[in-house]
Amino acid sequence: MMSLSDLFKTQQYKETIETLKNENAELTNRNNELTQQANLKLTASQMKPAELNELIKKKQDELSSKKSELSNIVKTHESTLSKLTTEESNLRNEISNLTSQISSLKKELDDTEDKLNMQSYGLYKPRYDFANSLGYKARLDEVRQTQKRMIRSFEAYSIFTPMTLNNSEAKGRSMQKKNGKQLIRAFNGECEAAINKITYSNIDRIEKRIHKSYDQLNKLNDPNGISIAPEYLDSKIDELHLAYEYSEKKQEEKEELREQREREREDKKAQKQIQDAQKKLNKELDHYKKALVELTAKLSTLEGKERDDVQQSIDELNQNISKGEAEKNDLDYRQENATAGYVYIISNIGSFGPDVVKIGVTRRLDPQERIDELGSASVPFKFDVHAFIFSYDAYSLEAELHQRFNDKRINKVNNRKEYFHVSIDEIEKVLEEYKDLTVDFNEIPEAVEYNQSLALEH
Numbered sequence: 001m002m003s004l005s006d007l008f009k010t011q012q013y014k015e016t017i018e019t020l021k022n023e024n025a026e027l028t029n030r031n032n033e034l035t036q037q038a039n040l041k042l043t044a045s046q047m048k049p050a051e052l053n054e055l056i057k058k059k060q061d062e063l064s065s066k067k068s069e070l071s072n073i074v075k076t077h078e079s080t081l082s083k084l085t086t087e088e089s090n091l092r093n094e095i096s097n098l099t100s101q102i103s104s105l106k107k108e109l110d111d112t113e114d115k116l117n118m119q120s121y122g123l124y125k126p127r128y129d130f131a132n133s134l135g136y137k138a139r140l141d142e143v144r145q146t147q148k149r150m151i152r153s154f155e156a157y158s159i160f161t162p163m164t165l166n167n168s169e170a171k172g173r174s175m176q177k178k179n180g181k182q183l184i185r186a187f188n189g190e191c192e193a194a195i196n197k198i199t200y201s202n203i204d205r206i207e208k209r210i211h212k213s214y215d216q217l218n219k220l221n222d223p224n225g226i227s228i229a230p231e232y233l234d235s236k237i238d239e240l241h242l243a244y245e246y247s248e249k250k251q252e253e254k255e256e257l258r259e260q261r262e263r264e265r266e267d268k269k270a271q272k273q274i275q276d277a278q279k280k281l282n283k284e285l286d287h288y289k290k291a292l293v294e295l296t297a298k299l300s301t302l303e304g305k306e307r308d309d310v311q312q313s314i315d316e317l318n319q320n321i322s323k324g325e326a327e328k329n330d331l332d333y334r335q336e337n338a339t340a341g342y343v344y345i346i347s348n349i350g351s352f353g354p355d356v357v358k359i360g361v362t363r364r365l366d367p368q369e370r371i372d373e374l375g376s377a378s379v380p381f382k383f384d385v386h387a388f389i390f391s392y393d394a395y396s397l398e399a400e401l402h403q404r405f406n407d408k409r410i411n412k413v414n415n416r417k418e419y420f421h422v423s424i425d426e427i428e429k430v431l432e433e434y435k436d437l438t439v440d441f442n443e444i445p446e447a448v449e450y451n452q453s454l455a456l457e458h
Contacts, residue, residue, distance in 0.1 A: 017077045024070050031063045127241045133253055136246035143239050147232065156184050156232040161225030179224050187217055187228055191236045198244050210236055259416055266370070267338065270363035274335045277365060281331065285324045292317045333392075334363075341394035342367040343387075343401065345427060346374070350381035350450030355423050356410065357386065361398040381453075384445035386424055389437055397434075404430055 130136050150156040157180040165171035190213045194206045211233070218227040295314050302310055334340045341363035347356060362370040367388050375382035391397045402418070405427075411417035424443050431439050 014081060017074055017081065020070050020074050020077070024067060024074075027063055027066055027070075031060065126245050127238075128245055130249070133246060133249040136242060136249050140239065140242040140246055143235055143242060147235050147239070150229070150232055150235070151184060154180070155229060156180075157226055157228050159226050163225050176224065176226055179221065180226050183217060183221055183226060183228060184232075187213060187232075187236075191239070195240050195243050198240065198247075200244075200248075203240070203244055207237060207240060210240065255414070255416060266363060270341070270365070271335065273365040274331050278328065278331050278335070281324055281328055285321060285328070288317050288321045288324065292321065337392065338363070339395050340392045341390075343389040343391060343394050343398050344371060345386040345389075346371055346383040347386060347424075347445050348375070348379055348381055348383045349445055349447045350453070351379045352419070355421055357420055357422060357424070357427065358383070358418050359398065359401050359405070359420060360418050361394045363394070381447065381450045384447055385442065386427070386445070387431070387439055387441050389431070389439050391437065397437075401427075401430070 128136065128139065130139065147156070154177070159173075159176050159180070162169070163172040163176060165175050191210055194209050194213075198206050214228055214233050221227060292314060295310050295317070299307060299310050299314065341361055343359065343361050344367055346358050346360075348358075349356075358374075360370075364370050368385070371383050371385055389397065402415075405420045405422050408420040408422040409415070409417075410419045410421055424441075428441050428443065431437070431441070
């Protein structure tokens with residue numbers, strides 16, 4: 001790439017070439033002068049023609065050699081100059097491209113500036129604290145109604161220098177009101193365009209943009225003697241923050257509703273599983289009880305080995321009936337108590353890396369069904385189960401574990417995301433404190449598909 005020093009050399013070469021051309025012209029003139037002098041000497045001293053011609057030829061050869069040398073130098077310099085000129089053109093094109101890239105990077109920097117500021121100075125601090133989105137919407141409607149009232153009552157702008165038009169104060173007042181109407185319309189348009197684009201990462205920039213628009217429009221209309229009222233600006237800033245917080249609250253309610261529906265679907269699936277299991281179990285118990293009645297009646301008519309065999313069958317039936325009754329009582333309890341279920345601890349090293357676990361709860365009779373659903377197409381690999389912990393108050397156990405590892409949360413804003421950056425050993429030590437729970441803990445994840453994928457990659 002051509003440097004600045006090369007650019008200076010280009011100019012020096014141009015000057016050298018011009019100097020050489022001038023020297024060449026001077027030598028040509030000198031040749032003519034010498035020829036004239038030779039002719040004069042021939043006349044004055046009556047030199048022999050052969051001597052004079054030889055002298056002239058010698059001088060001419062010297063001049064010709066000098067001109068050839070100068071010509072070669074000029075050609076060399078011209079070639080170098082041509083190369084430097086090409087490099088100069090390329091350099092200017094490169095400078096133009098770099099300037100364009102710098103402009104593009106500055107634009108990207110402006111877009112990320114507020115996001116970096118948020119990360120540097122903390123979270124957005126809400127101005128309002130309504131319980132639901134309806135409260136924000138009502139307050140937002142109230143602010144907008146206040147703005148309409150200010151416009152109708154001519155409080156949205158002020159006339160600080162009354163003017164006349166054609167020496168008429170009335171016409172001047174009418175003109176300034178029309179200008180004031182245009183001023184407010186322009187300000188409202190810019191505010192609306194800005195507020196419609198508001199996000200978490202740009203709210204500070206949008207607020208600055210509204211203040212800048214306020215200052216610029218007032219400056220432009222200073223000769224007209226009108227300006228936007230500061231109270232109207234404050235109202236627009238309130239609208240900005242209300243619009244943002246209203247949008248955030250609606251999104252939060254949508255997520256809560258989605259989570260509630262997901263939990264309802266889980267409960268329905270769990271209830272169906274329980275009902276199906278109850279039907280199957282009742283059918284088996286009826287079968288066992290009928291067989292027991294038949295064998296008991298038959299027992300009194302038998303003797304010897306046949307009696308012993310039937311008695312053994314009766315004992316087995318009684319055991320099956322006792323076991324079935326216990327299972328039935330457990331199913332009845334789980335159906336009546338919506339808190340009974342399994343707390344699961346799972347990981348997905350291929351998707352999220354090591355020491356990242358999800359701690360959740362399911363009421364399914366077979367908790368593995370829920371884990372299989374979580375490991376569907378939404379993640380590249382299946383989840384590995386570290387523990388299924390049955391509890392008659394599973395939701396409370398889940399909440400306690402979430403609280404214990406609260407500082408290990410990956411998403412520190414949305415607590416509905418149940419992922420934690422914590423080692424399996426640490427979780428196991430915490431679970432040891434729950435003496436009434438039976439926990440079969442699997443420390444090392446199999447990660448079959450992930451390990452097979454690594455093997456194929458290598």
